[in-house]
Amino acid sequence: MERGRIADYLDVVPEVNVSTKVTVEKLDGALGAVVRGLRVSDYSDADLRELADALLPWWDERLVLFFPGVHFSPSDQSRLAHCFGSHVAATTETAADNRNIPTLRDEGFPEILLIDSHTPGFNPYVTAVWHTDVPFIEHPPKASLFYCEIAAVGAGDTMWNNQIAAYRRLSPPMQRMIDDLDVVMGAPPQTTTHVHPMVRRHHASGEKSIFANRGWTRNIVGMSEAESRHVLEAVYAVSERPENVVRWKWTSGDGALWDNRYTMHYAVADYGSQHRRVRRATIYD
Numbered sequence: 001m002e003r004g005r006i007a008d009y010l011d012v013v014p015e016v017n018v019s020t021k022v023t024v025e026k027l028d029g030a031l032g033a034v035v036r037g038l039r040v041s042d043y044s045d046a047d048l049r050e051l052a053d054a055l056l057p058w059w060d061e062r063l064v065l066f067f068p069g070v071h072f073s074p075s076d077q078s079r080l081a082h083c084f085g086s087h088v089a090a091t092t093e094t095a096a097d098n099r100n101i102p103t104l105r106d107e108g109f110p111e112i113l114l115i116d117s118h119t120p121g122f123n124p125y126v127t128a129v130w131h132t133d134v135p136f137i138e139h140p141p142k143a144s145l146f147y148c149e150i151a152a153v154g155a156g157d158t159m160w161n162n163q164i165a166a167y168r169r170l171s172p173p174m175q176r177m178i179d180d181l182d183v184v185m186g187a188p189p190q191t192t193t194h195v196h197p198m199v200r201r202h203h204a205s206g207e208k209s210i211f212a213n214r215g216w217t218r219n220i221v222g223m224s225e226a227e228s229r230h231v232l233e234a235v236y237a238v239s240e241r242p243e244n245v246v247r248w249k250w251t252s253g254d255g256a257l258w259d260n261r262y263t264m265h266y267a268v269a270d271y272g273s274q275h276r277r278v279r280r281a282t283i284y285d
Contacts (some may be wrong), residue, residue, distance in 0.1 A: 117274070155274060161270065183195070
């Protein structure tokens with residue numbers, strides 16, 4: 001694993017000298033890096049944005065940043081989320097999402113989504129499928145900042161899958177087949193639907209990435225149901241492979257920031273009646 005201080009790798013050194021406190025460790029495998037030593041409350045807004053800028057090259061390459069023991073307050077989570085995008089919401093602030101998911105609105109943070117396993121009617125299997133967040137609108141979110149308030153003991157992990165690496169694993173004929181295809185995303189009547197290219201390019205590297213998943217992809221535009229199903233299953237056979245995956249075992253107080261454009265994720269629903277309480281801030285350009 002590659003380890004070092006931010007200042008060792010980047011030219012940006014915030015004036016508060018956080019480079020002596022915050023370290024970044026690149027995980028083995030297809031994606032993921034661990035950020036240690038961050039205490040959001042120690043930073044002014046300007047310094048926090050400077051630190052976020054320093055983390056961007058790591059995030060662009062590794063797609064998921066983990067913050068073990070970060071202990072985000074709702075304010076911390078909101079402030080850091082706003083450093084990575086121009087707009088933050090619980091899901092989407094349009095009528096596109098009709099799922100009535102709880103937020104921290106009463107605490108003054110309507111932009112933070114609350115996912116609590118002890119909420120009446122909670123179904124953990126809704127997110128126990130490979131998916132991206134809010135792909136059923138014209139401009140899906142770029143990222144999500146997640147925080148684990150209460151972790152289930154020995155269970156409730158989350159997995160992320162690198163869809164740039166998945167595209168590379170497709171055969172050249174399959175790559176050529178899907179390059180110009182569009183997919184319909186959404187789950188009526190809970191959400192609207194929207195058409196998106198099945199392949200998108202990384203904003204910095206230009207590498208191609210798959211944008212289709214079991215959770216939200218309904219069909220391929222212009223194909224019959226049978227054709228669409230066969231092509232999607234062939235893609236999923238590669239895109240869901242464990243070689244593309246990082247798996248995080250949550251401890252209460254951990255956080256994670258993932259790129260929603262080039263990854264998909266899966267919340268493992270193996271915690272039974274245990275209490276698991278997490279928060280998500282959804283980040284838009």
